Amino acid sequence: MFKTGLSGLLYRRTVGAGINSLKGLKDTILNEEAFRVEIILSLFLVPAAFFVAADYTQLLLLILSLLLVLIVELLNTGIEIVVDRIGSEFHHLSGRAKDVGSAAVFLSMVAFILVWGTIIALNYKL
Numbered sequence: 738m739f740k741t742g743l744s745g746l747l748y749r750r751t752v753g754a755g756i757n758s759l760k761g762l763k764d765t766i767l768n769e770e771a772f773r774v775e776i777i778l779s780l781f782l783v784p785a786a787f788f789v790a791a792d793y794t795q796l797l798l799l800i801l802s803l804l805l806v807l808i809v810e811l812l813n814t815g816i817e818i819v820v821d822r823i824g825s826e827f828h829h830l831s832g833r834a835k836d837v838g839s840a841a842v843f844l845s846m847v848a849f850i851l852v853w854g855t856i857i858a859l860n861y862k863l
Contacts, residue, residue, distance in 0.1 A: 761811070769814050772810050772811070782799075786800055789856060789860065791859075799853060799856060802849040802852040802853065809842050810845075812838065813841060816835065820835055
């Protein structure tokens with residue numbers, strides 16, 4: 738029934754990790770408004786990237802900068818979940834952890850704006 742050896746290990750690691758990843762994405766979409774907004778924007782921005790980009794390198798930069806925002810938002814959500822799990826009472830370290838996660842999201846958005854703004858400015862001579 739269960740695969741053994743290297744192929745079994747790879748199967749368990751990829752399938753198991755894939756299932757857990759999909760559960761995490763589903764949970765975040767259902768429970769985190771900021772992530773839902775970013776996903777909805779992505780549905781418009783990924784197709785727009787094909788029109789904005791002048792070549793494959795620019796297309797890759799546009800899409801990767803968008804993915805960076807989503808990835809950092811997921812990590813920030815993970816931090817917030819763990820902090821909230823520890824306790825609901827105020828602790829300055831909990832507040833700092835949440836603020837640092839939020840700062841990471843902010844910086845990823847700055848990177849996104851810089852990449853998109855620069856590529857748009859270059860391609861449309863703004």
